[in-house]
Amino acid sequence: MTVNVGVIGVGMIGKDHIRRLTTVLAGAAVTAVTDVNLDEAKRVAGSVPGGATAHGTGQELIDDRAVDAVVVCSWGPTHEEYVLAAIAASKPVFCEKPLATTQAACRRIIDAEVAFGRRLVQVGYMRRYDAAYRALKAVIDSGDIGTPTMLHSTHRNPSVPGHYTREMAITDTAVHDIDVSRWLLGDEIIGVRVFKPRKNSLGGELEDPLFILLEMAGGALVDIETNVNIRYGYDIRGEVVGETGTASLGAGGPVTLRRNNLVADEVPADWRERFIGAYDVEFQEWIDAVRDGGTFGPSSWDGYAAAVVSDAAVEALHSGERVAVDLGDQPDLYA
Numbered sequence: 500m501t502v503n504v505g506v507i508g509v510g511m512i513g514k515d516h517i518r519r520l521t522t523v524l525a526g527a528a529v530t531a532v533t534d535v536n537l538d539e540a541k542r543v544a545g546s547v548p549g550g551a552t553a554h555g556t557g558q559e560l561i562d563d564r565a566v567d568a569v570v571v572c573s574w575g576p577t578h579e580e581y582v583l584a585a586i587a588a589s590k591p592v593f594c595e596k597p598l599a600t601t602q603a604a605c606r607r608i609i610d611a612e613v614a615f616g617r618r619l620v621q622v623g624y625m626r627r628y629d630a631a632y633r634a635l636k637a638v639i640d641s642g643d644i645g646t647p648t649m650l651h652s653t654h655r656n657p658s659v660p661g662h663y664t665r666e667m668a669i670t671d672t673a674v675h676d677i678d679v680s681r682w683l684l685g686d687e688i689i690g691v692r693v694f695k696p697r698k699n700s701l702g703g704e705l706e707d708p709l710f711i712l713l714e715m716a717g718g719a720l721v722d723i724e725t726n727v728n729i730r731y732g733y734d735i736r737g738e739v740v741g742e743t744g745t746a747s748l749g750a751g752g753p754v755t756l757r758r759n760n761l762v763a764d765e766v767p768a769d770w771r772e773r774f775i776g777a778y779d780v781e782f783q784e785w786i787d788a789v790r791d792g793g794t795f796g797p798s799s800w801d802g803y804a805a806a807v808v809s810d811a812a813v814e815a816l817h818s819g820e821r822v823a824v825d826l827g828d829q830p831d832l833y834a
């Protein structure tokens with residue numbers, strides 16, 4: 500069976516996911532698209548292999564009987580509406596991160612999914628599917644470096660689009676590091692502080708860079724560096740410090756060049772290049788789960804947890820104080 504997918508939002512990542520669903524992966528077709536920029540939706544619909552319907556609204560797309568499952572790739576503040584509508588239509592929905600931009604919105608999604616009684620939502624935390632992050636987690640879980648005491652997480656973007664706001668360094672960028680900290684360390688975050696280093700003059704009004712400190716329930720500390728105007732490339736690093744050793748994500752590309760007394764390694768241009776393999780695995784597993792009724796990846800609970808921590812981090816950014824984090828009780832659906 501082919502899973503017929505409808506894509507809401509055909510900007511950068513929407514187009515990239517349409518490309519992988521239609522030309523890279525097996526078992527899926529894109530039969531419908533929509534975007535507030537309807538002309539762009541029509542243009543993209545015309546270029547989809549096999550053709551797709553361009554709908555005037557996200558609700559129309561979700562109601563389309565030829566759509567089995569929905570992919571949400573519009574801007575963060577619009578995610579809640581579409582995820583709730585997909586749940587109301589009993590359709591599986593893959594929502595790009597963040598699940599929603601506030602914890603209250605994520606709670607409404609959890610409540611709707613719990614009332615439905617079965618998981619329908621997966622959130623696009625693709626680092627969990629990246630080969631390097633998976634290898635790092637395997638080292639931690641093996642016990643080879645002892646109990647983790649610290650995680651250093653570096654998140655550098657060469658630049659960000661014009662609509663990127665001050666809080667997005669946390670709600671749009673650091674959310675990946677927040678999610679991957681919980682996943683790598685198998686632990687919850689209980690407190691957060693945010694420090695503001697000297698500003699990068701290329702960042703304009705943005706608070707850039709940021710240094711975010713997470714306290715894990717088990718006592719480990721995580722430091723996150725966000726830097727979103729670093730120009731030289733898209734640089735993602737991670738190092739776990741254990742009691743008896745350390746483990747880091749491998750650096751750069753497949754080849755390291757040494758010549759003229761210099762060592763050169765590749766730095767990807769952007770997230771599409773750095774995480775191309777991770778997005779492919781993430782979507783193939785999602786398609787297979789939709790088709791076979793299997794288990795979905797990062798859940799609404801994971802999306803909610805990231806939102807609770809990012810809400811706390813935004814508060815800490817403004818107040819300069821430590822802010823405590825409490826997720827409350829996890830519904831059985833996500834155990």
Ligand SMILES: NC(=O)c1ccc[n+]([C@@H]2O[C@H](COP(=O)([O-])OP(=O)(O)OC[C@H]3O[C@@H](n4cnc5c(N)ncnc54)[C@H](O)[C@@H]3O)[C@@H](O)[C@H]2O)c1
Pocket residue numbers: 507508509510511512513533534535536557572573574575577595596597623624625671770774
């Ligand atoms: N997992 C990742 O690494 C990753 C990478 C990039 C983007 N994202 C996420 O994907 C989402 C989109 O990011 P992008 O970089 O593609 O942005 P983008 O601006 O390139 O594209 C967003 C598209 O959504 C459309 N849109 C906005 N509001 C809409 C609405 N209400 N209904 C339908 N369409 C609407 C816009 O017109 C635009 O075409 C964001 O949530 C972002 O955080 C995730």
Ligand SMILES: O[C@H]1[C@H](O)[C@@H](O)[C@H](O)[C@@H](O)[C@H]1O
Pocket residue numbers: 656659671672673675770
């Ligand atoms: O939406 C993007 C995307 O999530 C990238 O993975 C991240 O590095 C960027 O900071 C963010 O703006």
